[in-house]
Amino acid sequence: MQLRDLATQIKLDALAMISIEGFGYLGQALSAAEQFAVLFGDVMRHGTDRFVLSPGHYAVVFYAAMAEMGLLDRSALLDYGRDGALLEAISTERTPGLDLTCGSLGQGLSGAVGLALADRLKGEDRRTFAFLSDGEMEEGQVWEAAMFAAHHHLSSLAVVLDANGSQVDGPISSVTTVEPLTSKWRAFSWHVQEVDGHDIGALQDAFAKAALAGSPSVIIARTEIHGRLHSIPSSADGHFLKLTEVLTQAIRAELLQGQESSNGV
Amino acid sequence: MVFDPPYETVLKPFGQALVELAERRPDLVCLGADLTRQTETDLFRDTFPERFFNVGMAEANAVGIAGGLARAGHTVFFATFGVFATRRCYDQIAMAVAYPGLNVKIIGFMPGLSSPGGPSHQAIDDVALMRTLPNMTVVDVADATETRQAVRAIADHPGPVYLRLKRGEIPQIFDGRHEFSLAEAQVVVSGRDVVLIGSGMMLAATLAAARTLRTHDIDAAVLNVPVIKPLDTQTLLSSCRRARAVITAENHTVIGGLGSAVAETLAEHGGPPLARVGIEDRFAESGSRAYLFSRYGLTVQRIVDEAWRMVGPAGSPPVAADISVDADGYAPV
Numbered sequence: 361m362q363l364r365d366l367a368t369q370i371k372l373d374a375l376a377m378i379s380i381e382g383f384g385y386l387g388q389a390l391s392a393a394e395q396f397a398v399l400f401g402d403v404m405r406h407g408t409d410r411f412v413l414s415p416g417h418y419a420v421v422f423y424a425a426m427a428e429m430g431l432l433d434r435s436a437l438l439d440y441g442r443d444g445a446l447l448e449a450i451s452t453e454r455t456p457g458l459d460l461t462c463g464s465l466g467q468g469l470s471g472a473v474g475l476a477l478a479d480r481l482k483g484e485d486r487r488t489f490a491f492l493s494d495g496e497m498e499e500g501q502v503w504e505a506a507m508f509a510a511h512h513h514l515s516s517l518a519v520v521l522d523a524n525g526s527q528v529d530g531p532i533s534s535v536t537t538v539e540p541l542t543s544k545w546r547a548f549s550w551h552v553q554e555v556d557g558h559d560i561g562a563l564q565d566a567f568a569k570a571a572l573a574g575s576p577s578v579i580i581a582r583t584e585i586h587g588r589l590h591s592i593p594s595s596a597d598g599h600f601l602k603l604t605e606v607l608t609q610a611i612r613a614e615l616l617q618g619q620e621s622s623n624g625v
Numbered sequence: 626m627v628f629d630p631p632y633e634t635v636l637k638p639f640g641q642a643l644v645e646l647a648e649r650r651p652d653l654v655c656l657g658a659d660l661t662r663q664t665e666t667d668l669f670r671d672t673f674p675e676r677f678f679n680v681g682m683a684e685a686n687a688v689g690i691a692g693g694l695a696r697a698g699h700t701v702f703f704a705t706f707g708v709f710a711t712r713r714c715y716d717q718i719a720m721a722v723a724y725p726g727l728n729v730k731i732i733g734f735m736p737g738l739s740s741p742g743g744p745s746h747q748a749i750d751d752v753a754l755m756r757t758l759p760n761m762t763v764v765d766v767a768d769a770t771e772t773r774q775a776v777r778a779i780a781d782h783p784g785p786v787y788l789r790l791k792r793g794e795i796p797q798i799f800d801g802r803h804e805f806s807l808a809e810a811q812v813v814v815s816g817r818d819v820v821l822i823g824s825g826m827m828l829a830a831t832l833a834a835a836r837t838l839r840t841h842d843i844d845a846a847v848l849n850v851p852v853i854k855p856l857d858t859q860t861l862l863s864s865c866r867r868a869r870a871v872i873t874a875e876n877h878t879v880i881g882g883l884g885s886a887v888a889e890t891l892a893e894h895g896g897p898p899l900a901r902v903g904i905e906d907r908f909a910e911s912g913s914r915a916y917l918f919s920r921y922g923l924t925v926q927r928i929v930d931e932a933w934r935m936v937g938p939a940g941s942p943p944v945a946a947d948i949s950v951d952a953d954g955y956a957p958v
């Protein structure tokens with residue numbers, strides 16, 4: 361499968377999962393699907409490299425990516441978020457396939473640092489990919505971990521940062537801004553790249569360069585919480601989308617249309 | 626089993642035990658937070674520099690890193706002052722260590738009012754905080770013998786542990802026959818009338834109080850409870866069953882620590898009246914150990930007074946026997 365199609369399929373899976381309850385973290389899937397497609401479909405060596413999902417409410421994207429890669433039974437997706445289901449709306453210790461996840465935000469990078477440090481002690485050729493979201497940057501622990509990782513030159517550690525500018529109370533810029541992200545990470549001595557997070561090719565290039573960096577590396581993926589879909593009203597709360605039957609159909613139609621037109625090229 | 630006071634003291638029993646353990650255990654790593662000499666981990670740092678990581682003044686990050694290292698198979702010791710080891714990073718301990726049940730041993734130095742540094746440095750609530758976390762084992766040892774044994778015991782125990790340790794000169798209360806156990810409390814002194822239950826720095830005070838009480842015809846037992854969670858309720862209940870009163874003594878707030886744990890057990894299973902000696906529900910101040918322990922009621926006399934009030938005859942309680950102590954020795958306040 362082409363990575364572009366994989367990203368679309370991840371979004372369609374997430375839409376199906378979120379539409380079970382009619383509300384949830386669909387915006388996170390629409391902003392991060394390309395990052396997960398590139399990570400899971402191209403960059404990561406499954407069974408070797410480590411994956412840390414810091415913001416647990418992105419679990420829906422992770423589940424979809426795992427299912428599309430054949431690493432998770434597709435039938436489990438339809439139980440997403442239901443009482444007693446294996447696939448919880450916010451990932452937990454029960455979640456299959458994750459090296460580490462957090463629901464309490466801002467903690468994932470520290471854990472990723474610990475994993476990368478253990479690999480260095482054992483002399484293992486493993487990379488640790490930590491997925492973070494920009495809202496988490498408000499938590500001081502992220503910067504404690506960034507400081508430590510740079511001090512120890514943990515070059516096996518790569519962060520992909522979904523910068524969709526969205527948090528619970530609205531745009532991050534209206535709450536307490538985390539910008540300028542690029543110069544902040546650079547000041548913490550990280551290898552920093554800023555890319556269009558919906559551009560598959562740009563993400564692939566960025567991961568390739570990150571692998572060669574002699575320091576921990578962050579890819580700031582600039583994205584939109586509505587995934588640049590016109591079918592979602594701009595006023596909709598992207599952080600926790602509410603879906604009507606009509607909206608679900610409209611999003612689905614737009615995603616399928618995009619897939620057809622890209623396949624026609 | 627126990628020496629007579631004043632007790633001889635030793636330096637760095639924890640630091641030495643950790644190095645000895647690490648020689649046999651290549652999986653063991655140690656994290657610090659800018660208090661390396663103060664937490665006796667300078668010995669580990671100098672012996673195993675490749676396995677020591679000074680995270681700096683970033684306890685939340687240190688706990689997260691500890692969790693990551695433990696997930697990858699390491700046994701992790703993270704040592705700092707008890708206040709910073711618990712209050713500053715409670716959510717991190719809960720989510721990154723306790724919930725996944727990882728092999729992380731959090732070592733909190735300077736318990737209760739043993740710190741002269743005032744409320745910012747006095748861990749008066751650390752036992753309570755750690756005790757509420759599922760999967761967490763909580764240990765508050767009394768002396769150097771227990772400290773050495775506890776280091777090995779907690780390393781062998783799969784799962785998270787909070788170990789509370791006195792800083793500096795560590796008394797030698799137990800002789801070499803003492804066996805620290807994560808499962809069992811020990812009756813150190815037998816007695817019929819009142820059971821004095823101590824942990825950590827207050828064990829010496831309960832032993833001294835029992836001695837004074839016995840000379841005034843009150844037969845006081847002493848129960849050593851270094852493991853506050855999981856509490857050995859069997860030994861607790863069997864030793865308290867026939868007593869007329871139970872007194873707990875802890876270098877900690879009376880809310881949520883040893884006294885609370887004992888109260889919960891006695892309330893549920895039935896038992897004699899209970900008094901809790903410890904820091905009342907308040908923050909303390911700066912000062913020496915002798916000054917603070919006296920001012921906040923962590924004394925031998927306070928335990929004697931409570932015992933007398935509950936099981937003694939009418940009249941004033943006896944004055945606790947004075948324990949003369951030279952510069953190198955250790956005695957309870």
